[in-house]
């Protein structure tokens with residue numbers, strides 16, 4: 001019978017309504033879930049990072065690797081033995097001179113009035129021997145009150161130290177030094193003469209020498225240049241002059 005077949009194969013309208021109902025509920029649930037997902041705030045708490053702290057730590061670590069210790073006021077401290085090693089390794093770079101004094105400004109030698117030995121001293125020597133020539137005990141010998149004795153022993157010795165440097169154990173005014181004095185052969189004869197005359201006159205050494213003091217001349221510097229010595233030769237010359245005191 002066709003009636004019976006219809007009853008068997010066509011889904012009842014109750015079932016169809018239920019189907020619609022469930023489908024709609026399902027769709028609403030999916031839409032709601034999507035809505036929640038789209039509008040949800042990230043659960044973690046994010047903060048904008050200020051990297052300056054990290055950068056400081058990094059700079060500090062780098063400085064330590066380069067064997068500087070950064071101080072809070074922006075200066076750095078370096079072990080004196082290590083500083084000497086660096087001077088030997090890299091030659092003189094005033095940036096590596098210990099921060100015991102205001103670092104002198106590098107002066108372009110062509111701009112310096114050669115008569116102005118004090119400017120050359122400030123630029124080339126004060127970083128180690130200090131602006132007042134007092135040196136740093138155990139690291140850089142004093143020049144004030146000492147260059148007069150060196151001059152008295154042999155005026156040429158001052159020229160030799162400046163031209164060729166000095167390296168090896170010495171004793172100055174009872175204090176031992178075993179440092180490296182760099183060579184300054186790149187300065188002109190006139191500059192070296194002006195510079196040495198400044199060191200001899202700035203702190204009373206020339207006065208003490210009295211008549212024995214005759215300003216160092218350019219020609220005397222020129223005469224020493226031909227030797228082509230090393231710092232070790234200057235040390236040997238110093239021993240001959242018996243200058244330890």
Ligand code: HEC
Pocket residue numbers: 087092097121124125126127128129139140141143147150158161162166167168169170172177178179180181182184195199238243
């Ligand atoms: C990098 C640091 C440094 C600089 C820059 C420097 N000196 Fe020296 N100087 C030394 C040291 C260290 C000694 C001692 C060397 C040693 O122990 O053998 C010395 C020694 C000397 C001596 C010999 C002292 C003695 O009793 O024999 C004279 C003179 C001198 N310096 C002059 C100068 C002059 C002039 C300049 C500038 C042109 C200068 N120095 C720049 C570090 C320096």
